[in-house]
Structure formats: C-alpha cells, structure tokens
Amino acid sequence: MLSAVLALTALAVVFGLVLGFAAVRFKVEGDPLVEQIDKILPQTQCGQCNYPGCRPYAQAIADGEADINQCPPGGDEGVIKLAELLGREPKPLNPDNGVEKSMPTVAFIREDECIGCTLCIQACPVDAIVGARQQMHTVIVDECTGCDLCIPPCPVDCIDVVPVEPTVSTWTWPKPIDVAELPREAA
Amino acid sequence: MGRPQTIGSQAKPQLWDFPGGLHLPEHKIDAPIRSMPLPKTLVFPLAQHIGAPAKPVVEVGDKVLRGQVIAEADGYVSTPVHASTSGKVIAIEERPVAHPSGLSARCIVLASDGRDKAAPGRTVEDFKALELVELRNIVRDAGVVGLGGAAFPSFIKLNPGSARIDTLVLNGAECEPYIACDQAVMAEEPADIVRGAQLIMHAVGARQTIIGIEDNKPRGIAALRKAIGEQQASNVRVVVVPSRYPQGGEKQLIQTLTGREIPSEGLPLDIGIVCHNVATASAVWRAVVYGEPLTERVITVTGPGIKTPSNLRVRLGTPVEDLVAAAGGLAEQGARLVMGGPMMGFALPNARVPAVKATNCILALRQADVRPEEPAMPCIRCGACAEVCPAGLLPQQLYWHARAGEFDKTQNYNLFDCIECGCCAQVCPSHIPLVQHYRFAKTEIWAEEREKRKADAARERHEFRNARLERIDAEKKAARAAKKAALQAKKAGGDPVGDAIAKAKAAKQAAPESDSKATDDPIAAAKAKAQARKAQKAQAEGAVPSAAAAQEAPKDDPVAAALAKAKAAKAAKQSDDKPDSDA
Ligand code: SF4
Ligand code: SF4
Ligand code: SF4
Ligand code: SF4
Numbered sequence A: 001m002l003s004a005v006l007a008l009t010a011l012a013v014v015f016g017l018v019l020g021f022a023a024v025r026f027k028v029e030g031d032p033l034v035e036q037i038d039k040i041l042p043q044t045q046c047g048q049c050n051y052p053g054c055r056p057y058a059q060a061i062a063d064g065e066a067d068i069n070q071c072p073p074g075g076d077e078g079v080i081k082l083a084e085l086l087g088r089e090p091k092p093l094n095p096d097n098g099v100e101k102s103m104p105t106v107a108f109i110r111e112d113e114c115i116g117c118t119l120c121i122q123a124c125p126v127d128a129i130v131g132a133r134q135q136m137h138t139v140i141v142d143e144c145t146g147c148d149l150c151i152p153p154c155p156v157d158c159i160d161v162v163p164v165e166p167t168v169s170t171w172t173w174p175k176p177i178d179v180a181e182l183p184r185e186a187a
Numbered sequence B: 001m002g003r004p005q006t007i008g009s010q011a012k013p014q015l016w017d018f019p020g021g022l023h024l025p026e027h028k029i030d031a032p033i034r035s036m037p038l039p040k041t042l043v044f045p046l047a048q049h050i051g052a053p054a055k056p057v058v059e060v061g062d063k064v065l066r067g068q069v070i071a072e073a074d075g076y077v078s079t080p081v082h083a084s085t086s087g088k089v090i091a092i093e094e095r096p097v098a099h100p101s102g103l104s105a106r107c108i109v110l111a112s113d114g115r116d117k118a119a120p121g122r123t124v125e126d127f128k129a130l131e132l133v134e135l136r137n138i139v140r141d142a143g144v145v146g147l148g149g150a151a152f153p154s155f156i157k158l159n160p161g162s163a164r165i166d167t168l169v170l171n172g173a174e175c176e177p178y179i180a181c182d183q184a185v186m187a188e189e190p191a192d193i194v195r196g197a198q199l200i201m202h203a204v205g206a207r208q209t210i211i212g213i214e215d216n217k218p219r220g221i222a223a224l225r226k227a228i229g230e231q232q233a234s235n236v237r238v239v240v241v242p243s244r245y246p247q248g249g250e251k252q253l254i255q256t257l258t259g260r261e262i263p264s265e266g267l268p269l270d271i272g273i274v275c276h277n278v279a280t281a282s283a284v285w286r287a288v289v290y291g292e293p294l295t296e297r298v299i300t301v302t303g304p305g306i307k308t309p310s311n312l313r314v315r316l317g318t319p320v321e322d323l324v325a326a327a328g329g330l331a332e333q334g335a336r337l338v339m340g341g342p343m344m345g346f347a348l349p350n351a352r353v354p355a356v357k358a359t360n361c362i363l364a365l366r367q368a369d370v371r372p373e374e375p376a377m378p379c380i381r382c383g384a385c386a387e388v389c390p391a392g393l394l395p396q397q398l399y400w401h402a403r404a405g406e407f408d409k410t411q412n413y414n415l416f417d418c419i420e421c422g423c424c425a426q427v428c429p430s431h432i433p434l435v436q437h438y439r440f441a442k443t444e445i446w447a448e449e450r451e452k453r454k455a456d457a458a459r460e461r462h463e464f465r466n467a468r469l470e471r472i473d474a475e476k477k478a479a480r481a482a483k484k485a486a487l488q489a490k491k492a493g494g495d496p497v498g499d500a501i502a503k504a505k506a507a508k509q510a511a512p513e514s515d516s517k518a519t520d521d522p523i524a525a526a527k528a529k530a531q532a533r534k535a536q537k538a539q540a541e542g543a544v545p546s547a548a549a550a551q552e553a554p555k556d557d558p559v560a561a562a563l564a565k566a567k568a569a570k571a572a573k574q575s576d577d578k579p580d581s582d583a
Helices: A002-025 A032-040 A054-062 A075-086 A119-123 B002-006 B132-141 B181-188 B190-204 B218-230 B250-258 B278-289 B320-326 B384-388 B395-403 B407-412 B423-427 B434-492 B496-519 B522-552 B558-576 B578-582
Strands: A105-109 A159-163 B033-035 B041-045 B069-072 B087-096 B104-112 B167-172 B208-214 B236-241 B273-277 B296-302 B310-315 B336-339 B361-365
Touching: A032 A054, A032 A075, A054 B434, B033 B181, B041 B087, B069 B104, B132 B190, B132 B278, B167 B181, B167 B190, B167 B250, B167 B278, B181 B190, B181 B218, B181 B278, B181 B296, B190 B208, B190 B218, B190 B236, B190 B273, B190 B278, B208 B218, B208 B250, B218 B236, B236 B250, B250 B273, B273 B278, B278 B296, B296 B320, B310 B320, B320 B336, B320 B361, B384 B395, B384 B423, B395 B407, B395 B434, B407 B434, B423 B434
Parallel strands: B033 B310, B167 B208, B167 B273, B208 B236, B296 B361
Antiparallel strands: A105 A159, B041 B104, B087 B104, B296 B310, B336 B361
C-alpha cells in the first residue's frame, strides 16, 4: 500500500517536472491570444479605445489591463465576440470611449479648398491619403477606415465625413420581420 | 418526321432523380418569338452580373453603332457591354436598375437614332482552326453570359482548366412557371443550339452533349431532334425529363440526366460536366461564327396582369415599360411587375428599369393574384420543408440559425447549397418567409467577409506605416548620435575652436617674453580664424539633415498622442478603479 502511494507520488513529481520543463522549453513565441483578439477588432485604428491602435488594445485586453467594451467601431457585436472568445459576460459599450456610428463613413477632402499642408497625411493611420506638399490631397476611399483622425488637424476644415451608401453589390437583404419571435406559446 | 423522333428515344434513356421538388401549375405560353419596335431610349447598367462592373469607354455625346463596345471588361469575371442599336450617348449616370434592393447604379444611356446601323464585325469560317484561348476571348469580347438567369460570363465556363470534361449538359428544362423563352428559342433556333453545342464541346473537350428538356415542351423537343438529325450530330441527344420544379436547377438537372451528384459548394466541373443554358449555346455560336455580340435576347412577358402574353426578342437596355406596351399593356392599373418567375423572381421598383442580359421573364400580377402576406407563425417542426428541398438541406435548421444570426452554423448546414428555389417556403404551413431568411444570411456572410478583407488590409497598412515611422525615428536617432560622436571626437582630437583659443591663450602667456612675435605672426592668426570658420560651417551642415528628418516625421503624431493618453488612462485607472474591480 505504502509503496503504491510512494510510487504514485514519485510519478506525479516526475510528470510535474517534465511538464514544467516542457512549458519553459517549448514556450510559444508570440501570443496567439493577442492575435485572436486583434482579429476581432475592426482595425479602424482610431485610438478611441485609448490605445494607439487596435493591436495595442488587443495586447492590453490580453494582459487584463483593458476591458472588452472600449472599441466603439466594433460596436456591441464586437464586444459580444470578444466576450465569447474570452469566456466573459458581454457588456454594453463604455460611453467614455464614444458611440458606434450608425453607418460606416469615410473621409472626403473638398479638393479645391485643400491647401496641401500634409497634416492629414501625417494623421492617417493607414496611409489612405495621397498628395504632396502644396498640392491637393485625396482620400483613397477603399483604404479609408473612417477613423476621423484626419479631421481635427486640418487647418482649413476641408475634410468631411461622408456615409458610405450601400451599392447594388454591397447591399444586404433585410432581416425578415419575424412574428414568430413574439412569444406565442400560450396562444 | 419519323427519323428525328427515333433519335434519342430508341431506347428510353435511363433517368435518375433528385430529392424533393414540387409540381406547380405551369401557366406557360407557347408563343412564337416576336420582334419589338426599336425603343427610343436604352439604358445599359455597367454591372450586369457578379464580378467587376464594366468601365465606360464612351463619353456623353458620342455616336455609337449597334454592337459597338460602350464599356469594357474590368477584371477576369467581367464582360464588356455593347450598344444594342445605333444612336447617341446622352448620359452616364445613376439610374434605377433591376435589383431587389431597388437601388440605382451607374448606367450608360443611349438615344436611338432609329437607323439601327451595325458596327462591322468579323466572321469565322472554321471555329476548329482557332486557338482555344482565342475562342474564349471572342466569346468574352462578345459579352456572352449565361442566359438562364444567373448571367455568369460564359467564356469562364468554356475554360475547364485542368478538369477533364466528358459531358456537356445543355439546360432546356425551364422549370419555373410562366417562363417560356427557352422553349421559344429551342423551337425557332434549334440549328444554332446544336452547332453551339459542337463548339462548346470542342472548347471544353467533351465527347457528348445531353440536352435536358422537360416533357411539357413538345415543340422545343421536336425542333431540336429534327436539327440533330439534319446535322447528323450523333454526339448530341435530347433527353426528355419529367416536369417538376426545380428540374432546371443546374445540380438537379445534372443529377437527373447523369445520376452524378455535385459535391457541396462544388461545380459541375468537379464531376466532369459543363452546363450551359440552351439559349447561351446559340449565343456562343453566333458570337464566334457571325461575330455577333450579345445585344438582344428573348424575354417572356406574361402573367394574368398582361393583355397579350408574348415571347419578345428584346434589345438589351430596353425599358421594361416598353416590353409591357409591346405585350398589349397591363390588364389592370397597379399590376405588380416581377422580374423572373413567381418562385425566384423579385418585384421591380418601377417599370423604367431596363431589361438586361439576365432578364428571362417579366411577370405582371394583378392585385388579386398577389398572395396577401400572411403573418408568419412559429415553426411547428413539421418537416414539410425538408421533404421538398431539392438540395437535400434541412431548411428548418437553416431558418433557426439564420434567424438567430448564427451564420457560421447556417454554413455548417450548407447554406450556400441552397438555390433559393422557394419550395420550402411554398409548403411551409406557418408561412415563414424562409427564402428571405436565407438570402439575408447569405448577404450578411458576404458582407462580413468584405469587412474582414477590409480590416486585414487596414491592419497591414497600419503595420506598414508603423514600421516606416519607426524606421524614420531610428534614422533620426542615428543621425543625432553620429553628430554627437563627431562633436566629441573633435573636442578630444583637434577641436579647431578650442585649439585657436588655446593658442591665443598660449600666445598671451608668451607675450611678456616675446610680445612682438605673437602679434606679428599673421599666419598663425589666419590659420586659427579659418579653422574656426570651418568648424562653424560643419556645425551648420550637421543641423540641416536633422531638420529635414524632423519635418518628415509627424510632429503631433496621433499614435504618440494616443499612447500618452493610454498611459494617463492606465494611471488613472490604477488609482481609482482598483476598489471597483475587486468588488
Ligand atoms: S477603438 Fe479604434 S483603435 Fe481601438 S480597437 Fe477599436 S478600432 Fe481599433
Ligand atoms: S483618411 Fe482620415 S478617416 Fe480615413 S483612415 Fe485616414 S485618417 Fe482615418
Ligand atoms: S415547413 Fe415551416 S413549420 Fe414546417 S418545419 Fe419547415 S419551417 Fe417549420
Ligand atoms: S429555398 Fe433552399 S432550403 Fe428552401 S427548398 Fe430551395 S434549396 Fe432547399
């Protein structure tokens, strides 16, 4: 009996050591959790989460420093996805970080008013603005994330935020109104 | 007449079956094809099918001829758009188009000059002498797309790639109620269909063609059999299939004719088959041999709301209201117009939208014919939907998950194998708009994928930018460090300014002894002065590059600002959030 207990204890110790060693020896480089969180974030790179971009926010979530409800562009949907990934309870967006836009937007430069100061180019986190010093600047619509970071630096206020209207190729079918969703069990 | 009758029916061909399906009232007309008068205005949407929209190559005011390219293909899954009559381009603008969204899209608008002058084309004597690539290019440049309704560019389906194709299936089933244009084309252009079949077989390397036609189209069956006999096309045969909706679904027809099943989310190509619509085969033939671009098609204008239901040969771009007028007009004010059939079609927002390559039918329904929207009741799990689903899906599961927004689960139940035939919704005793739920789920999934692609691109660009800023920063630092090092080296080694001062001091000290020598040494003084000047210049030069670097690097970097903000927030949080988070 005693020998069995001793043998098992010895085995447990040995396996513990092996596992401990393996954990140190075969440590995975990079942090897959950060990657997974970053995949959920919308990559708007707007800084509204109080981090300098989506990836740093992902890191902060993974480190337990930031909450999961700080990204307005991701909206409640994003919070739910993060909650699912991290096994937490979803919660409403933190209003301190801002509110979700009702519709996707892009920046639009009124080109004849642009003085070519390049300040917006410097502000754009995804290099979505082209133009040279003293020449008019243009937003590449397909690259613009709608982060609005280029709006405040413009000294002549020639950048507008315009909503992205659905086109024939991006339109989605509306969700059918479903009476079945009303509680009817009693009826 | 005896001979064509026997071909293909000597031995009754073996038929297989597909699951589900419905017997629906046919309501089909059997009318000859009538040509319409030339419309005054024609509208050509730049996007006529999936894939990239075409790019206009004409400007407002340009005169164009029939068959002239007015917008060219942009990308692989794209075909050019041709003027369908001669006239003048009067606008390139947003116009309402035939789309379930009711949205407008960019269109080229043409005012017909009534002369219908054709652009010169080139003809081909022997298509077998052409390279296959050339053949496909001709078909693409002619703007030929599938005329069965999906309007997928045909030249792509002429390229089997590495797949080995044994059979070409021509789809003449035309199973949806009311639609009758394919039957008319089979009855009136059978020779071109059979020739087109030879051409497509040549292009894809198939040995045989099976033309599948539902048994309710005797005129089409007879005409094609006759044409096959006349051309002695022993490699082409007509197989009559039972009329059952949706027999004309690509997968369903192939399954009925060959017993082969296309794998989930697969293509006919995967099982050695290429499938085209019968009218497409004719269009491919005419495009290659006569050099005729696709500028017209046959459209059935029908339904209880139409005075004289007709099969019309329509110039593409003709407004639907002209089609309705050519079919005797509406039988009742306020009739509802549907593009396509009653099962898979969609309501038109207005009658000014143009007929396009994908338009096979305009259906007019009177108020009385429109089934009042009955309120959906809860699903009673009766399973009727699964019984009729021709794709062998579980519509009820799809519905539950689509409704709950669990799109990944709908994909586990093979949402994308759903052909939106509407059988399930037709039989659902609870009147649940099932197909709408599936369309909703599909478009949501596509939208998600688009967003994902966009996010990935944004991530990449952001990372690229960060790397660039870091590099510039590093360069700046390196430049500063180099300058510092240079200054220190000068101090330690031969700092000219220091040297001069030291020399002057030494001279002063030496002055009591040899006053005249110091003041009288002009050479030493000049040397010291020159050295001092050089040092000043070097300093100034050193300052220039670093100033440039500073200009290049953003002064008020938003990222840096956010970083600072984050730090501040973190500090603030640590100080006052602590007790909260513990609670
Ligand atoms: S708030 Fe902006 S920067 Fe932060 S994660 Fe969301 S999109 Fe990215
Ligand atoms: S253009 Fe303006 S709104 Fe668009 S991504 Fe750049 S900074 Fe943001
Ligand atoms: S037919 Fe309608 S009620 Fe019956 S199981 Fe299907 S969805 Fe539910
Ligand atoms: S609409 Fe889709 S799910 Fe419904 S019967 Fe047709 S293929 Fe099946």
